Amino acid sequence: MAAYRTVMVGTDGSKSSFAAVEQAARLAAACGAELVIACAYAPMRGPELALAKDQLKAEAYQVVGSAPAEETLRIARDRARAQGVVNVRSVAVQDEPVDALVRVARECSADLLVVGNRGLRSLAGRILGSVPADVARKAGLDVLIVHTT
Template identity: 75%
Template structure:
């Protein structure tokens, strides 16, 4: 069996993405691999940001910059460590999810990329593409699609 040294998993903060994080963490723990958890984000700007800040008031810091990604990563670390992952690195990266996953996989020399299956069966996913399908098609490394839905 090929032992993985660096496992990369993406999260968007959704319950299904945390299921993928947990699966990646169990695999990383079992192979003593490093686990890299990445969250791609697109910061709000212009009217979207102003509306969110107005509606959130004192909680507006949560939509500025990488704050939502940082919170998702905090939760992901707790879940990964609960699954036995010993070495967990977190990355909040600005950009579109597939491009971010491909870039971070290269930068970290990941030899396994893990994503959840959310979006594979939807009509929008079939017509427009989905993160798991695009990652599986574009990744130059092994891809594990975890059943999360």
């Protein structure tokens, strides 16, 4: 098997997703591959935003806009570089996570897409779908689901 040339990982700023970033970075460093870090976000405004912040609590950063995505990506890049990866690129995408990850993976010609397993075993994940399961089903490339929870 040839080494991966472009490894992509998704992050939403959670502890679990940063663990996936670190694992993807170690793999990219070992392969001498480029690492692409993607963060999807869905901005809201007004009363809709206030309600979402109240209900989402610590997860509210996902609905505020691209500024939190940029901060999430900065932290992810720092964590990736700490794992020894040299070539790191990041992108904030206004879209749903699964669609964003699959699209960016195609656009950057990723050989491998890395995601954490959060939501994979939950009841909500089984009923509504989960990011790792949906990405694995839709990506059309190698997917590594990292045990992060």
